[in-house]
Amino acid sequence: MPSDKKKNVLVGIRLDSESRDLLSWALGKVAEPGDCVVAIHVTRNSDHALGQKLLLEGYLEAYEGLCSIKKVDLKGQIHKGNSIRKVLIREAINYGAVALVVGIDKRSPLGGWTSTARYCTKRLPTTTNVVAINKGKIVFERSNKNELSGLKGDPRPSLYLTEKLGTRECQSEYGDSEVGSEISSFEGIQSSKDGSRTSSEDSKIEILSVIHEGKRIPSPSISLFAGDNMDYKPGWPLLLRASSAPPQAKHARSMSVVKWVMNLPSRSPHDHSPRGSTIKEIELNQLGDDNDGNETNSSMQYELQKCLEVLLNTNSSDCRWFSYGILKAATDQFSTAENLIGEGGSNRVYKGILPDNKAVAVKILESSKEACKDFANEIEIISSLKHKHIMPLIGICIKDRDLISVYDFSSKGSLEEILHGKNKGKHALPWELRYKVAVGIAEGLDYLHNELSRPVIHRDIKSSNILLSDGFEPKLSDFGLAIWGPTDSSFLIQADVVGTFGYLAPEYFMYGKLSDKIDVYAFGVVLLELLSGKRPISFENLKGQQSLVMWAKPIIESGDVKGILDPNLNGNINETQMLRMVRAATLCITRSGRLRPTMRQILELLRGEKEVEKWGETPNEEMESQEQHDDDEVYPNSRPELHLSVAMLDVDDDCTSFSSMEQS
Known part of the structure; x- marks a missing residue:
C-alpha cells in the first residue's frame, strides 16, 4: 500500500496534446508538496506497449521543472486492458488515491460527457475525489469531505455542467465499452517495485516507475514560472556545457526523452532480427552485459520503429512507411554523383523520383543512440504539424544503420x-x-x-x-x-x-x-x-x-x-x-x-x-x-x-x- 505520508493522485491520459493540459491541471491544481501524481495510459494492444513506453517518457519529461518546483513526484504507467475505466478504478483502489482526474474527448460525437466520471464515482470509495476536466475547467466532480486544498477556490458544479458543451465535446475521454476487464499477461515487463502489490497485479503492464521526483535535483532543462525569481549568473552554456551540470543533474538528463531506447542492451542481429525478436527477448536482454554495438543497434531500431508507429497513429499523420527498396530505386541506388544534393556530419540528402513521378528529398541519418532520440523527437513534432509554409513529412524508413525521412523536393533550393x-x-x-x-x-x-x-x-x-x-x-x-x-x-x-x-x-x-x-x-x-x-x-x-x-x-x-x-x-x-x-x-x-x-x-x-x-x-x-x-x-x-x-x-x-x- 502507498505510504500514508504522501497522497496519490491518478490521472487518466492519452498520449496526445489534449492530455497535456489535463496533466498540467492536475499537477497545478490538485497535487500538493509531497504528493505523487500517477499518469496512467491504457492500451489494448500489447504489441504497441514498448513503443508507448518510450513515448510516455518523452511525454512526461516536460513536467520536470513543475514537479521540482512543487516538490511533487510524477510516475508514468502503461497498462494493458480491454476496459480503460476498469483499469483506472483498479489502480485508484490499489493506490488509495485521493483523486482521479479524467478529461473530455473532443473527437467522438457519441456518448455522455460524464460517462467515465460517473462510472468511476459509483465504484470508487467516497474517499476518492473524481474530477472531469474540459479546457481547464471542472465539468464534473464527486468530492469527499476531506477536500484537497489544491481544489479549494476552484469554481465547481459538483455534479452539474459549468458550461454548455458542444456535441463533439460530449464524450468522455474514456467512453469505451465495458468489455471484460481481464488483463492480458505481458511477460518480460517488470512490475512496480512496490513490494506491497498483490501477485495478481504482476500480469499488468507498468512500464515506468517514478519519472520525476520533486525533491531531486532538477535536470539541466527545467521549466520556470514567469513570476519566479532566479539568481542568474552570466555564463557560457554553449561552450561550458560539459561542466555546467552537477552529477545528479547529468544523470537525470541522460535518462531523457528516449531513455529506454538509449539504454537497451546488446543483442546480436545475427541471432535475432528486429522483427523476428519477441518482446520478451528484447526486454529480458536489458539485464545483459553484452557490449556488441551491432546488437544494441538492432534492439534500438526495433523499439524505435514501434515508437514511430505509435507516434504516427496518435498524430493521424499522412506520413507513410517507405520500403528501403523503393527509396533506393528512387535515388538511383543513392547515387552520389547524380543525386546527392547535400551532406554534413552524419547526414546525407538525395534527390529522388518516386514511382508516381513525384520528386522528393530523401534525408539519411546514420543511427546511434543520440540519433535515434533526435529522430524520434523530430518525427513526433513534425508529424503533428500541418501548415502551407511548413515542409511536410511524406514518409520514413528504418534500414540497418540508416534513419530515413522523406520530404517534398524544393526545386528552387534554399x-x-x-x-x-x-x-x-x-x-x-x-x-x-x-x-x-x-x-x-x-x-x-x-x-x-x-x-x-x-x-x-x-x-x-x-x-x-x-x-x-x-x-x-x-x-x-x-x-x-x-x-x-x-x-x-x-x-x-x-x-x-x-x-x-x-x-x-x-x-x-x-x-x-x-x-x-x-x-x-x-x-x-x-x-x-x-x-x-x-x-x-x-x-x-x-x-x-x-x-x-x-x-x-x-x-x-x-x-x-x-x-x-x-x-x-x-x-x-x-x-x-x-x-x-x-x-x-x-x-x-x-x-x-x-x-x-x-x-x-x-x-x-x-x-x-x-x-x-x-x-x-x-x-x-x-x-x-x-x-x-x-x-x-x-x-x-x-x-x-x-x-x-x-x-x-x-x-x-x-x-x-x-x-x-x-x-x-
Missing part, C-alpha cells in the same frame, strides 16, 4: 543558396519575392507558437532551413532541433545550447533561457538577410562587424535605413514594405527577450495592419531605456562584441551550424 550563392549577382531575388518569403515564414512561425495546443520552438531558424518551391512559396524545414514549448511557464532553462551562430538570441546563448522569443530573434536575422543580402556571420568584414546584427543596428539607428539594402536590388523596392521589414527586423533583434515582440505582432506588422503598424513606427523610449539598463538579459557590464568573440573560439570558419543537415 533561401541561403539564393541570397548568398554563386549566382546571387546574376539572378538576385526580386523584392516582391523577398517580402513574400518574409510574410510566409512569419505565418509559419505564428502557427508554431500560437495555433497549436502546445507551442513548438524550432530553435534553428535560418536561411538554409527556408526552402522554396516552384512558385517561390517558402517552407520552413529541418525540425531536428525543435522542442515542445512550455505551456505553464514563460521559458525553460537549458544547459546545452544548440543552434547556429549568428542566429542565437542573447538570452539563450548566454543563459540558456529558452522560449519562443529565440525564434523571433532568429527570424529578425533572416529579415536582415533579406534586406541586405549579407550572411549572418561574415569573416570578411572588419572586426566588430562580423555579425550582421552588429553591422546593421548602428546603420538603422542612424536613420539611413536604405544603407543596409542589398545593392543587387538596384533600388527596385516597395518602400512601404521595406520600412515595415526594417522595423520588424529591429524589433525582432531586441536584445532582451522579455521586451521582444511575439511572432503574432511581427506578422501583423509585416501585413501592414494599421494599429500594429502605427505601434511599430513609434519609438518606445521606455522600452529602449529598459533594454539598456534594467533588464537582466542585456548584461549591462559587457558588450555584445565580447560575447561574439568568445563564441567564435574553437569554431571553424566553414562550420558554424549545430543543426542537422542543411538542405540545398
Whole structure:
C-alpha cells in the first residue's frame, strides 16, 4: 500500500496534446508538496506497449521543472486492458488515491460527457475525489469531505455542467465499452517495485516507475514560472556545457526523452532480427552485459520503429512507411554523383523520383543512440504539424544503420543558396519575392507558437532551413532541433545550447533561457538577410562587424535605413514594405527577450495592419531605456562584441551550424 505520508493522485491520459493540459491541471491544481501524481495510459494492444513506453517518457519529461518546483513526484504507467475505466478504478483502489482526474474527448460525437466520471464515482470509495476536466475547467466532480486544498477556490458544479458543451465535446475521454476487464499477461515487463502489490497485479503492464521526483535535483532543462525569481549568473552554456551540470543533474538528463531506447542492451542481429525478436527477448536482454554495438543497434531500431508507429497513429499523420527498396530505386541506388544534393556530419540528402513521378528529398541519418532520440523527437513534432509554409513529412524508413525521412523536393533550393550563392549577382531575388518569403515564414512561425495546443520552438531558424518551391512559396524545414514549448511557464532553462551562430538570441546563448522569443530573434536575422543580402556571420568584414546584427543596428539607428539594402536590388523596392521589414527586423533583434515582440505582432506588422503598424513606427523610449539598463538579459557590464568573440573560439570558419543537415 502507498505510504500514508504522501497522497496519490491518478490521472487518466492519452498520449496526445489534449492530455497535456489535463496533466498540467492536475499537477497545478490538485497535487500538493509531497504528493505523487500517477499518469496512467491504457492500451489494448500489447504489441504497441514498448513503443508507448518510450513515448510516455518523452511525454512526461516536460513536467520536470513543475514537479521540482512543487516538490511533487510524477510516475508514468502503461497498462494493458480491454476496459480503460476498469483499469483506472483498479489502480485508484490499489493506490488509495485521493483523486482521479479524467478529461473530455473532443473527437467522438457519441456518448455522455460524464460517462467515465460517473462510472468511476459509483465504484470508487467516497474517499476518492473524481474530477472531469474540459479546457481547464471542472465539468464534473464527486468530492469527499476531506477536500484537497489544491481544489479549494476552484469554481465547481459538483455534479452539474459549468458550461454548455458542444456535441463533439460530449464524450468522455474514456467512453469505451465495458468489455471484460481481464488483463492480458505481458511477460518480460517488470512490475512496480512496490513490494506491497498483490501477485495478481504482476500480469499488468507498468512500464515506468517514478519519472520525476520533486525533491531531486532538477535536470539541466527545467521549466520556470514567469513570476519566479532566479539568481542568474552570466555564463557560457554553449561552450561550458560539459561542466555546467552537477552529477545528479547529468544523470537525470541522460535518462531523457528516449531513455529506454538509449539504454537497451546488446543483442546480436545475427541471432535475432528486429522483427523476428519477441518482446520478451528484447526486454529480458536489458539485464545483459553484452557490449556488441551491432546488437544494441538492432534492439534500438526495433523499439524505435514501434515508437514511430505509435507516434504516427496518435498524430493521424499522412506520413507513410517507405520500403528501403523503393527509396533506393528512387535515388538511383543513392547515387552520389547524380543525386546527392547535400551532406554534413552524419547526414546525407538525395534527390529522388518516386514511382508516381513525384520528386522528393530523401534525408539519411546514420543511427546511434543520440540519433535515434533526435529522430524520434523530430518525427513526433513534425508529424503533428500541418501548415502551407511548413515542409511536410511524406514518409520514413528504418534500414540497418540508416534513419530515413522523406520530404517534398524544393526545386528552387534554399533561401541561403539564393541570397548568398554563386549566382546571387546574376539572378538576385526580386523584392516582391523577398517580402513574400518574409510574410510566409512569419505565418509559419505564428502557427508554431500560437495555433497549436502546445507551442513548438524550432530553435534553428535560418536561411538554409527556408526552402522554396516552384512558385517561390517558402517552407520552413529541418525540425531536428525543435522542442515542445512550455505551456505553464514563460521559458525553460537549458544547459546545452544548440543552434547556429549568428542566429542565437542573447538570452539563450548566454543563459540558456529558452522560449519562443529565440525564434523571433532568429527570424529578425533572416529579415536582415533579406534586406541586405549579407550572411549572418561574415569573416570578411572588419572586426566588430562580423555579425550582421552588429553591422546593421548602428546603420538603422542612424536613420539611413536604405544603407543596409542589398545593392543587387538596384533600388527596385516597395518602400512601404521595406520600412515595415526594417522595423520588424529591429524589433525582432531586441536584445532582451522579455521586451521582444511575439511572432503574432511581427506578422501583423509585416501585413501592414494599421494599429500594429502605427505601434511599430513609434519609438518606445521606455522600452529602449529598459533594454539598456534594467533588464537582466542585456548584461549591462559587457558588450555584445565580447560575447561574439568568445563564441567564435574553437569554431571553424566553414562550420558554424549545430543543426542537422542543411538542405540545398
